[in-house]
Amino acid sequence: MIHLHDIRKHFGTHEVLKSVSVTIPEGQVTALIGPSGSGKSTLLRCVNLLETPDSGELTIGAETLRFTPGRHPERHAVQRIRQQTGMVFQNFQLFPHLTAIQNVMEGLVTVKRWPRERARARARELLDKVGLRDKADAWPASLSGGQQQRVAIARALAPEPQVLLCDEPTSALDPGLAAEVVAVLSDLASEGMTMLMATHDLRLASQVARQTVFLEDGAIVEAGPSQALFTQPRDARTRRFVTTLTG
Ligand SMILES: Nc1ncnc2c1ncn2[C@@H]1O[C@H](COP(=O)(O)OP(=O)(O)O)[C@@H](O)[C@H]1O
Numbered sequence: 178m179i180h181l182h183d184i185r186k187h188f189g190t191h192e193v194l195k196s197v198s199v200t201i202p203e204g205q206v207t208a209l210i211g212p213s214g215s216g217k218s219t220l221l222r223c224v225n226l227l228e229t230p231d232s233g234e235l236t237i238g239a240e241t242l243r244f245t246p247g248r249h250p251e252r253h254a255v256q257r258i259r260q261q262t263g264m265v266f267q268n269f270q271l272f273p274h275l276t277a278i279q280n281v282m283e284g285l286v287t288v289k290r291w292p293r294e295r296a297r298a299r300a301r302e303l304l305d306k307v308g309l310r311d312k313a314d315a316w317p318a319s320l321s322g323g324q325q326q327r328v329a330i331a332r333a334l335a336p337e338p339q340v341l342l343c344d345e346p347t348s349a350l351d352p353g354l355a356a357e358v359v360a361v362l363s364d365l366a367s368e369g370m371t372m373l374m375a376t377h378d379l380r381l382a383s384q385v386a387r388q389t390v391f392l393e394d395g396a397i398v399e400a401g402p403s404q405a406l407f408t409q410p411r412d413a414r415t416r417r418f419v420t421t422l423t424g
């Protein structure tokens with residue numbers, strides 16, 4: 178389980194997250210929706226500590242970190258939290274000078290200090306899982322966006338994180354390629370991978386995510402089962418936003 182409690186984050190005078198509290202249940206997908214600028218990426222980055230919250234509490238599994246303004250959290254605790262998360266970005270962020278399989282192996286070899294052969298075997302399994310067994314030796318530039326994103330998902334899964342964080346994983350892709358990525362994420366969901374994903378993709382949010390959280394202007398307006406949130410939103414602001422997604 179991942180639990181965020183009273184998380185606040187400022188950039189200068191702008192309060193980007195205003196006391197956000199949310200529980201991400203284990204073994205399920207939680208979608209994070211909201212207008213551009215509402216704080217979705219910042220919230221995801223706070224979960225893997227790419228950003229340090231100003232205050233509040235973050236729990237992932239057995240690890241809890243409390244944040245205090247002006248104080249850096251303890252480095253080892255940050256590493257322990259980070260190792261339990263995998264991140265998938267909108268623009269893939271593969272290493273262009275490494276092949277698909279080398280991208281997937283990289284963290285296992287450099288961070289986890291696995292021997293190359295063991296890392297290669299794990300990377301092969303993961304490429305197989307995302308349907309790219311025959312692209313192991315391809316360079317990122319020769320792959321379609323959908324294939325690159327699937328390599329990025331394999332890379333994020335390599336260290337067996339407790340949670341996969343996805344920041345608009347399909348929004349840089351044409352509909353056909355986005356569908357490949359939705360299919361992979363939906364397989365992972367059915368295997369019980371815990372995921373938190375910011376998305377504007379209605380298929381991801383309404384079909385793959387069991388729970389949806391609607392963020393507006395740095396605060397959670399409404400959260401609950403996706404089905405209910407999309408069909409019978411309680412708050413007028415949610416209703417308005419959901420209408421923009423469904424068109
Ligand atoms: N590193 C940063 N420095 C200053 N402002 C930032 C930074 N990152 C995000 N912001 C601001 O925080 C707000 C929320 O951004 P973001 O989390 O990216 O929203 P979303 O992902 O929902 O579009 C925006 O107003 C954005 O400009």
Ligand SMILES: [Mg+2]
Nearest residue numbers: 217218219375
């Ligand atoms: Mg964003």
